[in-house]
Amino acid sequence: MVKSDFIIDPSLLDFDNPIADIEAIRKFNPQRHEMEQLTAILCEDREINACAAYKEITDKEFWVRGHMPGMPLMPGVVMLEAVAQLSSYFTQKHDLLGAAMVGFGGVDEVRFRGVVVPGDRLIVMVRLDKARRGRMIVASFQGVVNNNIVLEGCLRGIPIPIEAVTSQLAGSPKADVS
Structure with missing residues (x-):
């Protein structure tokens, strides 16, 4: 893989000096607890509307025990969640959508090209096209992971109608939104 194939050259990323830690990410993203899929934001490039972050994959991840016993592989949907959270962070920080919350609108042309396991550092990069x-x-x-692309594709994000969702949850007897 030549460096020009990357959205952001991984060799330029400084893991010792992230631009946003988990507390800063929480200012823009609503996910908490086991659904937080970013460790820190590493860089932003406003000229090309790109950013990079990482997730330290540990043996404490919620999916390790069951996916799969004896061979824990990070589920593709969890990798996509990390990408969505990075996209949401960048979009919300720079108010690009004008919405209170950004949600998944879909993914296209997704390719999984390698595995992610505990002990890996998954770098995720997005470029808003x-x-x-x-x-x-x-x-x-x-x-x-380790300078190899393990995941690529195109993500769509849409505004979440918070009022409609809140109203729907209020009418649901089993909803616990705390």
């Missing part, structure tokens, strides 16, 4: 305020973001993404 389109941002239609109030409608949708479209972002190219990559996941990298």
Whole structure:
């Protein structure tokens, strides 16, 4: 893999000096506890609307015990969640969508090219290719482990209608939104 194939050259990332830790990420992303899939934000490039973050994969991840016993592989949907959280962070920090919350709108052309296991450091990178305020973001993404692309594709983010969701949850007898 040549360095030009990466959204952001991984050799330029400084893990000792992240630009946002988990507390800073929480200011823009609502996920908590086991659903937090980013350890820190490493860099942003506003000229190309790209950013990079990482997730330290430990043997304490919620999926390790069951996916799969004796051979813990990070589920693809969890990798996609990390990408979505990075896209949401960047979008919300720079108010690119004009929404109170960004949600998954879909993924296209996703390819899993390697495995991610406990002990790995998964680097996720996104580049916002389109941002239609109030409608949708479209972002190219990559996941990298040890300078190898393990995940790539295109993600769509959409505004979440918070009021409608809150109203729907209020009418649900089993909803616990705490």
